Amino acid sequence: MTEPTSPDVLAPQEQSFAPRPKKRDVHGWVVLDKPVGMTSTHAVAVVKRAFSAKKAGHAGTLDPLASGLLPIALGEATKTVPFVMDGRKAYQFTVAWGSQTDTDDTEGKVIATSDERPDEASIVALLPRFTGTISQVPPKYSAIKIAGERAYDLAREGEEVVLEARPVEIDALRIVSHSAETTTFEAECGKGTYVRAIARDLGLALGCLGHVAHLRRTRVGPFRIADAASVETLRESPEQAATALLPVKAALSLIPEIAIHRDAALRLKRGQSVLLRGRDAPVESQAVYATSAGVLIATGTVEQGEFVPHRVFNL
Structure with a gap:
């Protein structure tokens, strides 16, 4: 005999599933x-x-x-x-003093320790060495590629990872708060800067070692x-x-906007350059964007008074 089926339970062929929402164009x-x-x-x-x-x-x-x-x-x-x-980017981060980790943050294993702890005056005196254009070795647990492989993948597999120093720009580095065990900083920096490397190098320079305990990004570009x-x-x-x-x-608020008329917009949409007219029209510019009636048309450059489109938008 077959057992009676509960009215609340559907046979497999009768079960229904809510359809997935249809993907749509969102800009x-x-x-x-x-x-x-x-x-x-x-x-x-x-x-x-x-x-x-x-x-x-x-x-x-x-x-x-x-x-x-x-x-x-x-x-x-x-x-x-x-x-x-x-x-440019901005971060607030806390450095824990007294230990260095292989990832330069709390995720890694401790590879060295120190009983030394820095006072605030020592840190302040060191900060000028970490501002401006400096040479920085990225953490070995980073997304930088070595012979086509991510550095962090090689490091996790136990391979020796050696990354070369490269120039980075740090516009500002200041102390927010300081205690015996930790110091919280604010940093403003350019593309390619690693905050974990700042913490590592500060700890080494101070002779007390350090790693990032907390990190929060507060600005990216505009x-x-x-x-x-x-x-x-x-x-x-x-x-x-x-x-x-x-x-x-x-995303384009930090570069100049050029308002153009409808005919010029149609030319840009076809990938053609347009001559900019008017007393205030730029003659040369490395990065600009064009709008028509407030609608974004293209990004590009201005060369000898012509807007040369690089990317065209379908909005």
């Missing part, structure tokens, strides 16, 4: 306040899912142990990612932490998520 920027423990890849997936977006990417990886500003581009905004990644939305906001409802979407041209 703009979401400035996410990424929480500790989330990878940048996961963060992109969260934003993409919140908007059912077809295309998304981030402007600069933020380590899982770090929190703070992660700009995520949707749709046509992905064409403006380089303008954000090339921008975006600031005040612009950021939380993961909870994105997950709450489509209406709440929509409030976090910034226009595509928000």
Whole structure:
């Protein structure tokens, strides 16, 4: 005999599943306040899912142990990612003194210790050596490629990783607070600077060793932490998520805008250069963007009075 089927349980062939939301064209920027423990890849997936977006990417990886500003581009905004990644960045980070780790943060294993602890005056006296254009060796647990392989993958496999020093720009480095065991700093820096390397090198120079205990990014290019939305906001409802979407041209606010008429816009859309007219029209410019009736048309350069399009937008 067959057992009676409960009315609340459907046979396998009768079970129904909610269809996945259809992917759609969404264009703009979401400035996410990424929480500790989330990878940048996961963060992109969260934003993409919140908007059912077809295309998304981030402007600069933020380590899982770090929190703070992660700009995520949707749709046509992905064409403006380089303008954000090339921008200045700001961080607040805490250095724990007395030990060095192989990852230069709390995730790694301790490879050396010291009983020495720095006083605030010693740290302040050292900071000028860490500002301006300096030479910095990236952490061996970094995304830099060696013969096509990521340095962190080689390091995790136990291979010896040797990275060469390279110039980086640190605009400002100042103390926020200091205690016997830790010091919290604010840093403003250029592309390619590793905060973990700053902590490592400060500890070595002070003779007390150190590693990053907490790290929060507060600015990337034109975006600031005040612009950021939380993961909870994105997950709450489509209406709440929509409030976090910034226009595509928000990424371009640090470069000049050139307003053009409709005919010129059509030429740019076809990839053709246009002659800029008017008394205030630039003659030469390395990075500009063009709009027509407030709509973003293209990014490019101005060469001998002509706007030369590099990327064209379909908005």
